[in-house]
Amino acid sequence: xxxxxxxxxxxxxxxxxxxxxxxxxxxxxxxxxxxxxxxxxxxxxxxxxxxxxxxxxxxxxxxxxxxxxxxxxxxxxxxxxxxxxxxxxxxxxxxxxxxxxxxxxxxxxxxxxxxxxxxxxxxxxxxxxxxxxxxxxxxxxxxxxxxxxxxxxxxxxxxxxxxxxxxxxxxxxxxxxxxxxxxxxxxxxxxxxxxxxxxxxxxxxxxxxxxxxxxxxxxxxxxxxxxxxxxxxxxxxxxxxxxxxxxx
Amino acid sequence: xxxxxxxxxxxxxxxxxxxxxxxxxxxxxxxxxxxxxxxxxxxxxxxxxxxxxxxxxxxxxxxxxxxxxxxxxxxxxxxxxxxxxxxxxxxxxxxxxxxxxxxxxxxxxxxxxxxxxxxxxxxxxxxxxxxxxxxxxxxxxxxxxxxxxxxxxxxxxxxxxxxxxxxxxxxxxxxxxxxxxxxxxxxxxxxxxxxxxxxxxxxxxxxxxxxxxxxxxxxxxxxxxxxxxxxxxxxxxxxxxxxxxxxxxxxxxxxxxxxxxxxxxxxxxxxxxxxxxxxxxxxxxxx
Amino acid sequence: xxxxxxxxxxxxxxxxxxxxxxxxxxxxxxxxxxxxxxxxxxxxxxxxxxxxxxxxxxxxxxxxxxxxxxxxxxxxxxxxxxxxxxxxxxxxxxxxxxxxxxxxxxxxxxxxxxxxxxxxxxxxxxxxxxxxxxxxxxxxxxxxxxxxxxxxxxxxxxxxxxxxxxxxxxxxxxxxxxxxxxxxxxxxxxxxxxxxxxxxxxxxxxxxxxxxxxxxxxxxxxxxxxxxxxxxxxxxxxxxxxxxxxxxxxxxxxxxxxxxxxxxxxxxxxxxxxxxxxxxxxxxxxxxxxxxxxxxxxxxxxxxxxxxxxxxxxxxxxxxxxxxxxxxxxxxxxxxxxxxx
Numbered sequence: 001x002x003x004x005x006x007x008x009x010x011x012x013x014x015x016x017x018x019x020x021x022x023x024x025x026x027x028x029x030x031x032x033x034x035x036x037x038x039x040x041x042x043x044x045x046x047x048x049x050x051x052x053x054x055x056x057x058x059x060x061x062x063x064x065x066x067x068x069x070x071x072x073x074x075x076x077x078x079x080x081x082x083x084x085x086x087x088x089x090x091x092x093x094x095x096x097x098x099x100x101x102x103x104x105x106x107x108x109x110x111x112x113x114x115x116x117x118x119x120x121x122x123x124x125x126x127x128x129x130x131x132x133x134x135x136x137x138x139x140x141x142x143x144x145x146x147x148x149x150x151x152x153x154x155x156x157x158x159x160x161x162x163x164x165x166x167x168x169x170x171x172x173x174x175x176x177x178x179x180x181x182x183x184x185x186x187x188x189x190x191x192x193x194x195x196x197x198x199x200x201x202x203x204x205x206x207x208x209x210x211x212x213x214x215x216x217x218x219x220x221x222x223x224x225x226x227x228x229x230x231x232x233x234x235x236x237x238x239x240x241x242x243x244x245x246x247x248x
Numbered sequence: 249x250x251x252x253x254x255x256x257x258x259x260x261x262x263x264x265x266x267x268x269x270x271x272x273x274x275x276x277x278x279x280x281x282x283x284x285x286x287x288x289x290x291x292x293x294x295x296x297x298x299x300x301x302x303x304x305x306x307x308x309x310x311x312x313x314x315x316x317x318x319x320x321x322x323x324x325x326x327x328x329x330x331x332x333x334x335x336x337x338x339x340x341x342x343x344x345x346x347x348x349x350x351x352x353x354x355x356x357x358x359x360x361x362x363x364x365x366x367x368x369x370x371x372x373x374x375x376x377x378x379x380x381x382x383x384x385x386x387x388x389x390x391x392x393x394x395x396x397x398x399x400x401x402x403x404x405x406x407x408x409x410x411x412x413x414x415x416x417x418x419x420x421x422x423x424x425x426x427x428x429x430x431x432x433x434x435x436x437x438x439x440x441x442x443x444x445x446x447x448x449x450x451x452x453x454x455x456x457x458x459x460x461x462x463x464x465x466x467x468x469x470x471x472x473x474x475x476x477x478x479x480x481x482x483x484x485x486x487x488x489x490x491x492x493x494x495x496x497x498x499x500x501x502x503x504x505x506x507x508x509x510x511x512x513x514x515x516x517x518x519x520x521x522x523x524x525x526x527x528x529x530x531x532x533x534x535x
Numbered sequence: 536x537x538x539x540x541x542x543x544x545x546x547x548x549x550x551x552x553x554x555x556x557x558x559x560x561x562x563x564x565x566x567x568x569x570x571x572x573x574x575x576x577x578x579x580x581x582x583x584x585x586x587x588x589x590x591x592x593x594x595x596x597x598x599x600x601x602x603x604x605x606x607x608x609x610x611x612x613x614x615x616x617x618x619x620x621x622x623x624x625x626x627x628x629x630x631x632x633x634x635x636x637x638x639x640x641x642x643x644x645x646x647x648x649x650x651x652x653x654x655x656x657x658x659x660x661x662x663x664x665x666x667x668x669x670x671x672x673x674x675x676x677x678x679x680x681x682x683x684x685x686x687x688x689x690x691x692x693x694x695x696x697x698x699x700x701x702x703x704x705x706x707x708x709x710x711x712x713x714x715x716x717x718x719x720x721x722x723x724x725x726x727x728x729x730x731x732x733x734x735x736x737x738x739x740x741x742x743x744x745x746x747x748x749x750x751x752x753x754x755x756x757x758x759x760x761x762x763x764x765x766x767x768x769x770x771x772x773x774x775x776x777x778x779x780x781x782x783x784x785x786x787x788x789x790x791x792x793x794x795x796x797x798x799x800x801x802x803x804x805x806x807x808x809x810x811x812x813x814x815x816x817x818x819x820x821x822x823x824x825x826x827x828x829x830x831x832x833x834x835x836x837x838x839x840x841x842x843x844x845x846x847x848x849x850x851x852x853x854x855x856x857x858x859x860x861x862x863x864x865x866x867x868x869x870x871x872x873x874x875x876x
Contacts, residue, residue: 018740056423079429091424093417103410104417105428146428283658285791330854343798343857346791351850358844471669471787478662516670523655523663 007032013061015052022048024209030187035199038189040206041232046189047088050159082154084147092139094132101131105146116145119176137169159189205230250382255500261388263496264395268450269473270488272443278419278483279439281338286345288466289352294319294448295461308370312452319448327440353463364462367455387456402485419483475519558705575704582711588812589718591796593765599803601758602738604661607668609789611763614640615770616780623693630695634771641767649759672785688781698775707776714772718765795853801865810864819845
């Protein structure tokens with residue numbers, strides 16, 4: 001747990017979809033600075049947690065943003081308080097141009113186009129191109145650019161921003177996220193552990209719709225057994241009857 | 249030759265009427281996922297308001313404006329009072345519009361009778377206009393002109409304004425628009441107002457075209473509106489425009505050159521065929 | 536079994552007996568009915584209520600049980616009415632033969648059009664059903680070959696003697712009652728069967744049904760044909776009741792009124808659509824009758840105008856129910872119980 005007050009504090013988040021319980025009570029703290037990684041195997045509930053926090057899914061439980069309870073707020077009201085969201089499927093409007101996609105995200109009187117064009121020069125070149133005709137990597141740039149556009153953003157939530165991207169693009173995305181994290185805290189959902197190792201200071205791990213672990217990212221990644229059991233990565237223990245599960 | 253010209257102009261005139269109805273329907277369904285069964289009622293409200301104005305000394309232009317205005321106000325009231333509270337309950341929203349679509353024509357019937365009321369057509373618009381040797385009634389041209397104006401206005405609105413941008417994005421992905429911090433419900437009211445205005449304008453012009461207003465006009469035109477919206481693609485104004493032209497022309501030509509009634513049938517069969525060949529509709533929003 | 540449980544299980548049978556005895560009774564129901572309950576006028580109205588209650592129940596098989604929103608249900612009702620009427624009047628067939636063919640027409644038509652319409656789902660399906668019904672409506676109104684009577688409808692000649700004449704209204708009432716019982720039984724049986732469970736699954740989440748290895752299409756088609764057949768049967772009964780076929784029965788407004796009945800009464804419940812159908816039909820006829828009478832004509836304009844139009848009242852009531860009472864009238868007892876608890 002961090003010592004200073006978290007920017008986003010989630011307690012007991014439950015999400016039920018179509019009669020099925022997806023989240024059974026997730027606890028999550030996003031530190032007021034740096035990158036907090038949200039980890040877990042496929043199906044652990046990471047994207048559902050993010051969408052629940054934002055109010056895109058009906059949920060119960062407490063979500064405090066900047067100290068205020070968000071239970072009665074609509075998604076747009078919450079987002080207006082300074083959240084830049086990069087969804088898992090990128091959420092690009094295919095029928096709009098690149099410039100229109102960015103323009104839609106503007107909230108500040110003076111949006112940071114200089115930053116976005118510096119990080120992603122291609123977006124400036126392709127401003128009039130229909131976003132649906134962009135490659136996956138380019139669309140991801142638009143999605144991230146949207147989140148970076150408002151200097152007034154106090155939190156960036158990025159859901160698997162490097163999924164399905166070529167290594168060269170992953171590097172660009174990583175660099176952009178690093179730049180962003182210098183200014184505002186980032187909640188990063190990721191399966192790419194190399195990226196997590198590079199960017200994240202803190203981490204929260206979900207398993208089966210619950211929080212299974214929270215702590216410094218470096219510690220978790222250094223612990224091979226914990227990594228394996230919680231994240232499903234790493235080599236198997238050499239002794240077949242070795243202890244299962246990390247201790248935490 | 250002059251028959252062809254007359255049929256074409258009539259077909260385009262009807263198509264124009266359908267477009268005025270369908271453009272609003274298309275945007276409303278595209279953005280809000282609401283099948284607005286009250287759209288015909290909005291048309292009737294506009295028609296009766298225009299008729300009342302024209303019968304009480306307003307000049308025709310003022311009556312037209314009045315009819316459109318009343319319909320717009322009704323549409324906004326409907327959205328704020330009935331549709332918005334049922335946000336997140338799409339099936340209930342549709343059902344509520346069904347109820348309104350039932351109640352309003354009945355109310356109009358109760359107040360002004362179920363029979364058609366003659367619409368006072370101003371002399372200058374009652375005559376004919378010679379086009380390529382055919383005597384085309386002026387009201388066809390008025391309708392076509394109005395529809396073109398509305399089409400242009402809509403394209404400008406959607407393409408050049410921020411509100412229009414929000415609408416276009418919302419038609420694609422409503423949730424993402426809210427996730428960008430935009431209150432999409434304001435766009436709903438705006439789109440309903442636009443749809444209501446177009447429908448009321450259609451109603452006011454229908455009085456001119458048919459020479460009378462009656463409580464069931466709205467419902468019969470509504471069906472064609474739905475057909476056109478589905479053919480043209482939900483949420484697509486240009487698609488609706490194209491579909492309207494096709495529908496209007498097919499209907500007129502088929503009605504004239506074959507036994508009467510086949511034209512209406514042909515339109516309906518076209519819709520069924522289209523939906524079966526491309527089950528996902530023209531913009532992938534149906535299935 | 537406790538007395539309470541006994542009452543719960545057997546009251547429908549009791550109600551049926553009571554209803555069957557109605558033509559023998561002379562109980563007046565002032566306000567609700569124009570004459571005593573056993574009089575021909577009242578019987579006629581009651582019979583209509585029962586028929587529409589049954590039609591609504593059949594329609595809810597699609598809407599409330601399988602999740603299919605059809606805007607073209609009127610077509611199959613009209614098929615039953617018109618096919619039978621045409622055969623009776625123009626072809627001179629005997630009643631039972633004509634009715635048999637009429638029923639067959641309903642089955643075949645719903646199977647044919649259903650197999651085509653169900654290839655799309657959701658709004659597309661709703662639109663295709665609307666389109667087909669509209670086509671039927673146009674066909675009937677344009678009166679090809681002068682057979683359908685066009686906009687005025689077709690009065691039936693050659694109806695059996697026990698169905699004609701005011702003294703036989705009780706027979707028609709009993710037939711309507713029989714039709715209702717048949718529909719209720721058929722729907723209940725189907726819903727409780729394994730097919731009915733698949734329908735429930737389809738309504739809930741179609742994808743999950745597919746994942747289980749079942750093809751929803753076949754099951755939806757069964758629902759569609761069953762509902763269409765019941766509707767056609769209703770059309771035949773309606774023909775007997777009213778002595779003719781009218782094009783109003785083919786309109787989308789007709790299907791919409793079924794929708795209103797179902798939602799008003801409570802979609803997806805056993806008795807809800809019946810209640811809605813009875814209520815709607817009664818209101819429509821009774822209020823129209825009242826409007827002509829002195830009672831309403833004497834009211835101040837502000838009240839007289841809306842009250843003279845039953846559809847206005849029904850529309851408003853419908854909106855209120857949709858807004859405030861999603862379970863319909865049938866859901867009312869449960870809500871009251873919850874409110875008391």
